[in-house]
Amino acid sequence: MLTSLKIENVAIIESAAIEFGCGLNVLTGETGAGKSIVIDSINAILGERTSRDIIRTGAQSAKVYAVFEDVNAKVRKFLDENGIDCEDGVLIINRTLSREGKNVCRLNGAPVTVSMLREIGSELIDIHGQHDNQALLSPEKHCGFVDSFAGNAEIIADYREKYGRLCEVRSKLKKLTTDESSKSQRIDFLTYQIDELEKAEITPGERDELKARKTLINNSQKVIESLNVAYEALKADGAGIDMITDAESEISDASAYMEALGEASEKITDIRYELEDIAETVRDAMSEVDFDQSELEEIDERLDLLYRLSKKYGNTEEEMLEYLETAKTELDNIAFSEEKVKELQKQEKEALAETEAAAKKLTESRKAAGEKLSEAICSELEFLDMPNVRFVVKCDDIGLTENGKDEIEFLISANVGEEPKPLAKIASGGELSRIMLAIKNVLAEADGVDTMIFDEIDTGVSGRAAQKIAMKLRSASKGRQVICVTHLAQIAAQGDVHLYISKSVSDGKTYTNIKSLIEEDRVAEIARIMGGMEITKLQLESAREMLRNAGNI
Template identity: 40%
Template sequence: MLKELYIENLAVIARAAIPFDTKLNVFTGETGAGKSILIHGINAVLGQRVTKDLVRTGCDRAVITALFTDLSDATRQVLDDLGISYEEDGITLTREILADGGSVARINQRTATVSALREIGSTLITIHGQHDNQILLEPERHLHILDAFGGDTSRLADYQDSFRELQSLARRLGTLRKAEQNQEQRMQYLRTLVRDVGALELASGEDAELEAEYQVLLHGKQIAQSMQNALALLNEPEAGLEQLQTAEEQLQDGAVLYPAMGTLAERMTAVRIETEDIASELSDLLDGLDLDGARFAQVSARRDAIAALKRRYQCDAEELLQKYEAAVQELQSYSSAAEEIRGLTEQKSALLQVVTEKAKALSNYRATLAKQFVQRVGQELAFLDMPQVQLAVQFTPGKLTMHGMETAEFLISANAGEPPKPIAKIASGGELSRMMLALKAVVGDRDEIPTMIFDEIDTGVSGRAAQKIGIKLRQIGSMRQVLCVTHLSQIAVMAEHHLLIEKRTVQNRTETSVTVLDFAGRVREIARIMGGENPSRLMLETAEAELRSAMQKP
């Protein structure tokens, strides 16, 4: 909650250090004394928009620093998310407004962004002014108020867990389906490659073997003629194997008489044996040479088919086989993705049914809750002298969202017999303030934001209604810190902490001061509110009586 606010050179406030109580704090003072400046200062440290016009004339900057203590879980979570350290469960937020435009934000004396101030500030304070009751004017906030009234958020939490799971499934499906669309062209290419290469049943090394056979078949007659001619020469009696044998015998005979010829005789023997082997193999090759034209046509056709695929896919035969294997594996992976899509689609369908049933159960709970809520708020409005105002909750079915399957909007009927209409269309500023007060009285003990500011909630009311507003503010103050700017004594007397805002002239310049009033000071200020400047003794006695009476009320 807000422990202290320090202001320097903000409009007519030269310097002020303002302490706050944990319960109901009221600001009073004459019209134009500068009460609205305090709200501007608080807005500044909450990260709201500021202008250089707020800087006191003749100064280069205005400085506003707020000390917050007893941080809520929500505030600590935001600080942790932002990586901001805090000690002793407290933080300071500072905003400097520069006279030449722009501003500087600090958290615990360290420079920060204005957006960080705003994010943290949203967990610290809510401001409800005559023209700033945004919660009531924004229907998207109404469902949250209703759920907060119920207190038991287990149904909503259970539904949201299932809804997040459904969202996760939907995102995964969306990613896979998008990838599937992008991969269709790729898959078509792979299918064609697998079909083309698979149809050939190409074997590793076949291309080289086929090319060799093709060349043999292409030049078969020339090869056969060469074989026949060589074989004829080898088998010819005068120049063939018989001559080699005769030479071998002569060398062997000579070696008997001249041993040096023995080596030559051995070599000649080897030549003869090798030549006989050549002749034998040559004969076998010639016998096995197949010059069938049908086989040549078959080999030519297959060779051309392989060559065509090599040109199409711009690679050799071995690379073609590698591409084929890779394409088969890639297509299998796509098949797995398709199987995953089918599986996830079935899961999504089943989970959608579960989420829908949970949303219906949540809707039924909210319908029951709305009746209790309307009754409770109606009682509070009647207490605040607005018995003619009737609240209704209108549910509008819609698609599944994180908050359920419907939206909710608060409608009011300002007069008996009139149909309820949206609050923004018929409620006045004073009515909005009192309606917000009624809502806070109903859900205040469950509100996560520790500090509430009501700016001129007394607009358009007086007498008994004002007294009841004061009682209700004190009641809310027992659950949450409340700051209230008021012009009514009936509200001022209910405060546990009373601050007076005064305008005065110091060295020919207007300055606004903020003073914490003691009991005597409160009596004088309440008497002034009741009867104007220079209150009579009777008015002072009346003010004291009213103050003492209020202090005795629980």
Template identity: 35%
Template sequence: MLRSLDIRDMLIIDRLELDFQPGLNVLTGETGAGKSILLDSLGFVLGWRGRAELVRAGARQGEVTAVFELPPGHPARDVLDEAGLDVSDELILRRVNTAEGRKTAFVNDRRTSGDILRRLSDVLVELHGQQDDRGLLNARGHRALLDDFAGAAEALAATRAAWREQAAARKRLAEAEAALAEIREEEDFLRHAVAELDALDPQPGEEAELDQRRRLMQAAGRIREDIAKAHQALGYDGAEGLISNALRWLEGAMDQAEGRLDAPVGALERALNALGEAEQGVADTLEAMDIDPAELERVEERLFAIRALARKHGQMPDELGSYAETLRGQLEALDGGAADLKELAAAVEAAEAGYDRAAAALTELRQAAAARLDAAMAEELAPLKMDRAVFETKIGAAEPGPDGRDAVAFTVATNPGAPAGPLNKIASGGELSRFLLALKVCLTGTDSGLTLIFDEIDRGVGGATADAVGRRLAALADQGQVLVVTHSPQVAARGRHHWQVAKQVSDGATLSRVVPLVGDGRVDEIARMLAGDTITEEARGAARALLAG
């Protein structure tokens, strides 16, 4: 609910504070008094696109502040939360316009964008008038309005879920078909590569092992001669023989040396044992270096084959085995691709059937709701003196989408036998106002938490018809808050709260003032609306009769 509107230095308003109430709030005044400025100012703070020049002449900047009450569950809370703005029971919107045209917006004293204001306005306020292109006259929103009237949230959610599943199934099939086509283009390569890799069968770590063996075998030819010389020098014809002879000679002399040779003999025995171990190790090395040239050739051929295959496929030698598995998996996918595509195609068919069922159920729900809405509109139009007019909700085919495959349009025929057409192209000004009001009455249960604004929606009607309009507006206001700008005394008399908008000249400047009316002041204003500038007692009596209702 709109609780207050504070306007400073906008057009011909220097300072204005309005406190609105629940129920029907009416604003009256002579033409040009500034009633439209109030709506322009409210639209400005809500981010609507309107007049370019709004700042009062001579002022540095204009500013509008609007305060709304947000009951629990109000959809504006979701908008605030999504935008990362503070959420509370009170929402304060403020927007400033400098004389140079710069605009700055605030939500609960935090700077924000005009887009956030407009998103909030969609769930805070709904404007209806003869130039209404945001609400009921916007054919693009008729399907959503019918869905709300039908209570189709569950069916709509099911249709959207079925649409997403259908899209996902089609995407999976398309991706599988594309992947299979890509693999088929490389089938010859894959089969040749897998056969080549399987034939070589390289093992992890094999390349490094072969390289080490090759280097040892190549080195063996160069160092074997020196190792052989060393083996000969260590053998019996060399160091071993000399030490053995020295040990034999010393042992023969030990008995007469009185123990002096015991230690040298022991050392030589140990040296002889160590020399034997060294000689055996050298001998083993010589045996290991007894290289077969054919074996070296075989090692080199396999090593070079592994490295060449790795370069060919852009892989590390140790990764050739896992690379072969990858290629083998692609071949298996190719071989089993036809079966997979068949399963995916069946899934697409099932998803499409699911969407068809959900969309058909939604269409049926909309058709039933359309019949109820048309009947409700017929009942509403009769008291508004439009009993000969025909309102029809037309449901046609549309391109399938997440919201079904129906196009919805509200059409009217103002006279029997006349062709039906869009509301704003068939109805005259006064008829259009009444059509909009009747439609709003029928759809009002769907507008949770909205402040409804009617801008001279009673234009072109009077007498009993204007009284019927006033009664319908009052009925709407009983369920929330309605603001109406009106020139009709019958409508004004139905208001629970009444403000008069008037112009006055102060210090040579024309300013707009808004005065709350009660008691005799309200009687005089309605009498003025009935009689004109000269208010008679008869007019006051008629005004009192209207107020008594």
């Protein structure tokens, strides 16, 4: 569970340290005080996308630091697979965002990517945001809820692998079964391209060699003069090599009487051999520089041809040769298309059968899960003051798609005698809140996430329904940590931990303050939620009664 959260320079929070506890943690405060900033900060350490706009005015970076204790087996497995230590089940997450856009993320001190944060974050916390209720109105989202409840990840992965193979085979088949006119035109075009490239007899690195030869030819006079001078300096009578030879002879004679000169004698002999080799190299180079005007013209023509071909077939010789092989392969495929079509049709039949079987398995899993999910949600909604509700998971066959062949939609009937209809047509804001709470509670039992966060799950709810939601949140928190941002006194009173968020202005700057409430401070805050600006004795007594009934006073 999440035990502590430290926030620095995030929006109007300059610095805050929050300690969370087991059970139900409630966050209350005036609108705009910074409750949503706390949720945004938690989202940040879970790897969600953030903007530099969250950095507090005047600061260069924003930092969020979170500590989780007793993390679950999935989290430990992820850390182990990535070589990250997790002593005693403690996980520390740091994330820093700078104005330059740089993200620095760490898990127990080890640097990680934002995507890794997001992956592990999904196993740590399930967050229900203020606008997530709207996801219930979109049937496209409903299939994800069912798959999550069913644990269909492996079945979906297997299906998508087979579906991808089917699409690949069909794509190849489509290319081969074009009309005869297009096929004939394509054959002519490919034949022309292949002939042009083969006649060119391109070799890798050819242009670089030609350009180097052209540069040498254009500077041949200078090169020849330099080589002549060098050769004369080495081989002319009485020049370099002759002088070295004389010196070698004298040192050799002297070394017969001085052992110290033995090494020098060997070295000067080596030098003479090297100079002889150099002289031969210079002489050979002089012969290479010899050319006529026709060679330069041939080089220019060749470079011009390669340039024109590169505009059509690839920038480099390697790319042009690769294009040639691709064209040959395509021409072969067309030439032997009848045989290949038959082979691909056979592959398509096999791939279709495998895909249909995988789709059937996925559909069966979804339908079975849909029935169980419907029963579980109806049970939850009955507790949440919707006693006559019928919640139906409809599953229609829409043919093979990337996500299977099922179109799933949630239908609901809130009153006896009414046929179930799409949520968007009949569910009120308060009903959506309760349905989402029911779904989240049921899914939490299935996926084993240790912490659930609800940001204003009480939207559109009051009275008896609000009390039921409060009791359900309290009940849910018995098996896991629940953190809830609320504006309802009924929910606030149920909290095992009550955090009050307020803001103040000092020296022209706005500051957010976070305080853990106990005893009379908590009574006063619940009374404020109930009554507004002026708090009466009756409201204070009502607040005490609510806390007393919840066992929190």
